[in-house]
Amino acid sequence: MADMLTLEKFEEASEIVRKVTSETKLIYSEFLSNQTGNKVYLKPENMQLTGAYKLRGAYYKISTLSPEEREKGLITASAGNHAQGVAYAAKKYGVKAVIVMPTTTPLMKVNRTKSYGAEVVLKGDVYDEACEYAYQLAEENGYTFIHPFDDPAVATGQGTIAMEIFKELPLVDIILVPIGGGGLATGVSTLAKLLNPKIKVIGVEPAGANCMQESLKKGEVVTLPGVNTIADGTAVKTPGKNIFPYIKQNLDDIITVPDEDLVVSFLDIVENHKMIVENSGLLTVAALRYLNEKNKRIVSILSGGNMDIITMSSVVQQGLIFRDRIVTVSVLLPDKPGELSKVSDVIARENGNVIKLEHNQFVSINRNAAVELRITLETFGTDHKNQIIKALEENGYQPRQVRTNI
Numbered sequence: 037m038a039d040m041l042t043l044e045k046f047e048e049a050s051e052i053v054r055k056v057t058s059e060t061k062l063i064y065s066e067f068l069s070n071q072t073g074n075k076v077y078l079k080p081e082n083m084q085l086t087g088a089y090k091l092r093g094a095y096y097k098i099s100t101l102s103p104e105e106r107e108k109g110l111i112t113a114s115a116g117n118h119a120q121g122v123a124y125a126a127k128k129y130g131v132k133a134v135i136v137m138p139t140t141t142p143l144m145k146v147n148r149t150k151s152y153g154a155e156v157v158l159k160g161d162v163y164d165e166a167c168e169y170a171y172q173l174a175e176e177n178g179y180t181f182i183h184p185f186d187d188p189a190v191a192t193g194q195g196t197i198a199m200e201i202f203k204e205l206p207l208v209d210i211i212l213v214p215i216g217g218g219g220l221a222t223g224v225s226t227l228a229k230l231l232n233p234k235i236k237v238i239g240v241e242p243a244g245a246n247c248m249q250e251s252l253k254k255g256e257v258v259t260l261p262g263v264n265t266i267a268d269g270t271a272v273k274t275p276g277k278n279i280f281p282y283i284k285q286n287l288d289d290i291i292t293v294p295d296e297d298l299v300v301s302f303l304d305i306v307e308n309h310k311m312i313v314e315n316s317g318l319l320t321v322a323a324l325r326y327l328n329e330k331n332k333r334i335v336s337i338l339s340g341g342n343m344d345i346i347t348m349s350s351v352v353q354q355g356l357i358f359r360d361r362i363v364t365v366s367v368l369l370p371d372k373p374g375e376l377s378k379v380s381d382v383i384a385r386e387n388g389n390v391i392k393l394e395h396n397q398f399v400s401i402n403r404n405a406a407v408e409l410r411i412t413l414e415t416f417g418t419d420h421k422n423q424i425i426k427a428l429e430e431n432g433y434q435p436r437q438v439r440t441n442i
Contacts, residue, residue: 040188041195041282046227049096050196056095056128057196058084062204062335067308068321073330077208078321079201082313082341086120087148088269089197089339090184093219094121096193097182098129106131111179113137113167115216115268116145117340118184123154134179136170138162140268144344162263163216164273185219186276195223201335202231209332212320214339215239215248215290216270222279224337225286236288238327240319242267243292248275248283252290256280266295266351269316269340296358297322303355305338314343315351357440360418362391364440365425367433368406371397379409382431386424389414392442412440 039045060080068076081089098106109132112122119135126133133154137146140161150156159169163184174181183190197220201208211228215221218239225237241249242265251258259274275283301321305313313321320336327334343351356362369375376395383390392412415421421437428435 040192041223041226043230045192046195046199046230049192050199052096052099053092053193053196056085056091056125060084060200062201063309065309067304068324072324072327074327074332074334076324077205077333077335078309079197079335079337080311081197082311082317082338086117086124087340087342088117088120089194089220090117090121091124092196093190093193093223094118094182095125095128097187097189098125100189101180105180109134109177109179110182111136111170111174112182112184113163113170114184115163115271116141116149116342117269119145119149119154120152120342122182123149123152127153134173136166136173138166142268142342142344142347145342148342162271162273185217186278187219188278191219191222191226191279191282193223194220195227197337198224198227198231205333205335207333208235208335210236210238210327210329210334212238212240212323212334212336214270214316214319214337215241216272216316218248218275218279218283220337220339221248221287222276222282226282229286237286238323239287239290240323241290241292242270242298242319243294245271246290246292247272249290249292251275251280252284267298267315267319269314270319291323291326293319293322293326297325299351299355300358302351303359312341312343312348313338314340316340353442360415360421362412362440362442363415363421364410364412364438365428365435366408366410366438367428367435368408369433371407376409378431379411379428379433382427383411383413383424386427388424410438412442
């Protein structure tokens with residue numbers, strides 16, 4: 037593997053992965069550019085056949101194996117995207133694939149992996165536990181293990197993304213790349229620096245799974261005690277040991293973002309670019325607000341789009357709440373006829389749309405003095421919400437915003 041991650045190998049990998057990848061041309065985002073004061077381009081790897089960039093590394097790695105290694109059968113562990121990449125690549129080569137996935141993997145990723153003919157085994161709560169079991173099965177059955185990130189050949193395949201970025205945007209200043217275990221960041225940063233040593237490559241991790249950031253701080257690979265993030269594709273406790281030296285050498289910085297930012301970014305991409313991008317793929321969009329840069333050409337890699345409907349529904353609801361598009365307000369009012377109508381009239385005059393009412397008569401011992409009315413309503417955003425609250429105050433109520441549960 038010592039000869040991997042060279043310009044020659046990246047060029048070779050670029051030719052090989054073309055056999056299975058779609059052309060994901062850069063998309064200029066006027067919305068994000070205006071928000072940040074930069075020229076922001078999106079690299080939509082969510083549009084790949086398997087819904088993520090992982091097909092690149094999986095297919096290239098398998099191409100480097102001997103026929104004997106392939107015929108033994110392939111095995112890997114993955115939270116979903118690498119699983120589909122290996123399953124699809126194995127199908128192309130006509131060999132068996134066994135995929136160990138965490139029990140928390142979204143159903144859509146499990147079913148998609150099965151649809152490519154792979155055998156799926158669910159084991160462990162996080163990737164690391166699934167990986168340990170996959171190694172055990174590999175030893176017991178003689179399978180060839182295809183690591184999702186800690187393999188220079190896999191990282192070389194992932195790095196072909198940088199080759200495509202440079203062909204379209206030779207003067208790119210900054211590339212933002214998601215980090216889970218570090219394979220994508222290794223390939224992209226290494227090739228980017230080979231092509232232009234002055235370029236900045238910045239990794240982005242979820243705040244609740246910042247294993248690479250902690251490892252770089254200590255100068256060695258460390259294992260987090262646990263991970264807690266909605267970005268399941270990057271929920272990794274231990275980054276890759278084999279690729280860590282490349283990260284130390286070629287990655288300029290790491291940004292961490294909270295899950296709340298991913299929720300809002302999901303709505304931004306859906307509303308402005310009509311694309312579904314999974315939470316891990318949104319890391320680089322969320323990171324744009326943390327960059328202290330202006331007038332730079334920036335590429336955000338959208339690493340995948342495999343999000344199940346239930347997760348999508350939850351993210352949309354939470355995003356509307358974070359944006360003050362759905363708000364719950366509590367008011368106290370006398371328990372007598374007509375009071376509810378008065379409150380509704382105030383909200384209606386301000387163009388608020390009531391979607392739920394909760395009337396609690398037991399908030400006070402003297403219900404004639406006060407009962408609680410909780411109103412969940414749709415608004416146009418924070419300014420509109422404040423307008424409605426002010427109107428309620430002007431009509432003698434004392435509204436307070438409370439947590440919305442829908």
